[in-house]
Amino acid sequence: MSIQVEDYFARDTFQKMKAFADKQETPFVLIDTQMISQAYDDLRAGFEFAKVYYAVKANPAVEIIAKVKVIFERLKEEDGIELKLINMGGGFPANYITRTNSLETYAEEIIRFLKEDFGDDLPEIILEPGRSLIANAGILVSEVVLVARKSRTAVERWIYTDVGKFSGLIETMDEAIKFPIWTEKNGEAEEVVIAGPTCDSADIMYENYKYGLPLNLAIGDRLYWLSTGAYTTSYSAVEFNGFPPLKAYYL
Structure with a gap:
């Protein structure tokens, strides 16, 4: 599968990031802070009435909104309790091999369902945007250290x-x-x-899903892992098998 950088980054943004990356020793994650800022602005524009907190769990499933409305009504009618806030959850997605909708699209759909059930009397809304704020802004830069086949007749090439x-x-x-x-x-x-x-025998990223990489890829060539701004440095082990933790740079 051929990856087009332009599907994930503006050309000038990627060129700026790559120019910086070319001067650094791999591996490391490079984060473009302007993209994070833009993602945050897009989120606030889409949900202008909502508070935005950073968290990772839950799911803003629109089909749940109608059920929440019923809970609001029953508590008010049966117990006199008036709820005023919904935590919409989050973990809005990032763009990986499978592309996702824009934050604007998610916002439009969620707001549509909120207004269908609550009308103009919307409750206070809290969002947990999760990886959508930072994942797309990151590139993990690595280097090929070995290209091999398991035997003289092996079909598969290992990178x-x-x-x-x-x-x-x-x-x-x-x-x-x-x-x-x-x-x-x-x-x-x-x-x-x-x-x-x-x-380590577990240190195989992709064995069943086959990536297509050039036959002329060689030791010392770089691989750029896109959409890696989230859960990379935070998950990196410290000195596992003697390897230092993953470095991070912010532009």
Whole structure:
């Protein structure tokens, strides 16, 4: 699968980030703070009447709103309790291999359902935006440390990088999140297995889901893991098998 950087970053933003990244030693995460600020502004614009807190759990499922309305009404009628606030939860998604809707779209849908049930008398709303504020603003930059096949006749090519599950990519466990991976190398590609550097048998990011990477990819080439601003440095182990924690830079 060919990744187009322009699907995830404005061209000038990516060029600025890459120019900085080229001067640093891998692995590290690079965060564009302007993108975080813009995501926050977009969230506030979409939910102008809501308070925004940073948290990660729950889910802003619009089908729950009607049930919440019933709870509001029953408590008021039966017990005289007047509720005035809904925590909409959150964990709004980020753009990985599978793209998501914009924050504006989520806001429009949630507000539509709120107004259908509450009319103009909306309760106070709290949102927990989660990874949507920062994930898309990050690039994890790694370097290929080995390219190998398990035997002379092995079909699969293994790409080992200097970052893995224990150094920031724990969300690849069970291949749950499939990060967009970009490289400067071009040309014919083939499906590969991607693994980390620790020699631990669990340190394999993608073995079943096959990424297509160029045949001419070699030791020393860089891989750019897009949408990695969230849950990378915070999940990075400290000196696991002697590897230092993942570095982070903010532009």
